[in-house]
Amino acid sequence: MNQALLAIFTPIIAAITGLFKIISSVGEGERGIVLRFGKARCDEKGNPRIFEPGIVWLLPFADTIHIRHIKQQTIHFKGQRIILKNQLSFYVSAVVIFRINEVYKALFEIENVDASIEDLCMGILRDVLSKRDHKTISETKKIADELLKEVKSRAEEWGVEFIQFNLTNCDPTPETANVIILETGTRIRLDALKKFTKESKEVLEGLNPNLAAVLIGAPLVATVSKSDEKNKS
Numbered sequence: 001m002n003q004a005l006l007a008i009f010t011p012i013i014a015a016i017t018g019l020f021k022i023i024s025s026v027g028e029g030e031r032g033i034v035l036r037f038g039k040a041r042c043d044e045k046g047n048p049r050i051f052e053p054g055i056v057w058l059l060p061f062a063d064t065i066h067i068r069h070i071k072q073q074t075i076h077f078k079g080q081r082i083i084l085k086n087q088l089s090f091y092v093s094a095v096v097i098f099r100i101n102e103v104y105k106a107l108f109e110i111e112n113v114d115a116s117i118e119d120l121c122m123g124i125l126r127d128v129l130s131k132r133d134h135k136t137i138s139e140t141k142k143i144a145d146e147l148l149k150e151v152k153s154r155a156e157e158w159g160v161e162f163i164q165f166n167l168t169n170c171d172p173t174p175e176t177a178n179v180i181i182l183e184t185g186t187r188i189r190l191d192a193l194k195k196f197t198k199e200s201k202e203v204l205e206g207l208n209p210n211l212a213a214v215l216i217g218a219p220l221v222a223t224v225s226k227s228d229e230k231n232k233s
Contacts, residue, residue: 024056029071031103032056035064040104048104066107072099072163075118081173082126086133088176093169096121096151102159110158117160124150124165134180140167 026032032051034041036059040048056065075096082092098117100106106113128146129137137143147165155162172180 022058022060024058024065026051026053026056026065026067028053030067030069032065032067033104033107034058035066036062040108050103068100068103068107070100070103072097073114075121077122077125080122080125082129084129084133084137085131088134088179089173090129090134090137090176091169091171091173092125092129092167094121094125094147094167095164096162097164098160098162100159101161105157105159113158113160116158117155120155121151121165124154134172134176137170140170143167 024032030053033048034051034056041063043049051065058065075098077092077094077096079091079093081089083089096117100113110116124147128143128150132139132143144164144166147167148162151162151165
């Protein structure tokens with residue numbers, strides 16, 4: 001009995017298996033390429049044939065289909081530590097938006113195109129920011145334009161279209177923050193000192209030299225007096 005059932009169902013199972021081997025499909029947002037004995041099937045112009053969404057008929061044991069989604073993709077780089085040209089470091093976050101334009105190149109000319117794109121973008125991000133200092137890293141629009149230009153020029157042969165490459169966050173590391181605070185404090189003090197010196201000079205110019213010597217001190221009066229004589233000459 002078991003052998004009889006096996007004899008009945010074996011052809012049915014084989015037929016169903018064969019059916020799966022001759023029918024495949026490409027979904028929305030995807031494109032496919034069929035290889036026959038390892039070589040891409042081509043159109044009448046000799047270019048690899050790109051299969052649109054729908055049913056694809058395959059030759060059993062000869063054809064294999066490779067599918068690639070072409071929807072817009074986003075890569076996030078979060079909290080990447082970047083060293084600037086003045087050796088200060090920042091934690092930088094960025095976003096890259098791209099899509100695949102040429103399916104054949106993405107499938108067969110680049111090994112693991114998604115990982116390659118990620119490595120490329122990260123390298124360009126480090127390269128571009130390493131040429132800036134902490135005073136110009138806030139120019140996000142200029143940086144975004146430069147990042148997009150660089151990544152487009154290096155990936156055209158990959159069949160990839162880059163749409164955006166923007167910085168989303170840029171924070172100094174604790175060490176860098178201390179340096180910036182110290183630098184800012186020093187600059188404020190110097191500006192205040194310059195202002196005080198200027199105002200003091202204006203006051204001294206209207207005072208009797210003997211009175212100025214008593215109020216402020218002879219060395220400062222002498223210095224101002226010499227400066228005035230130099231300016232008059």
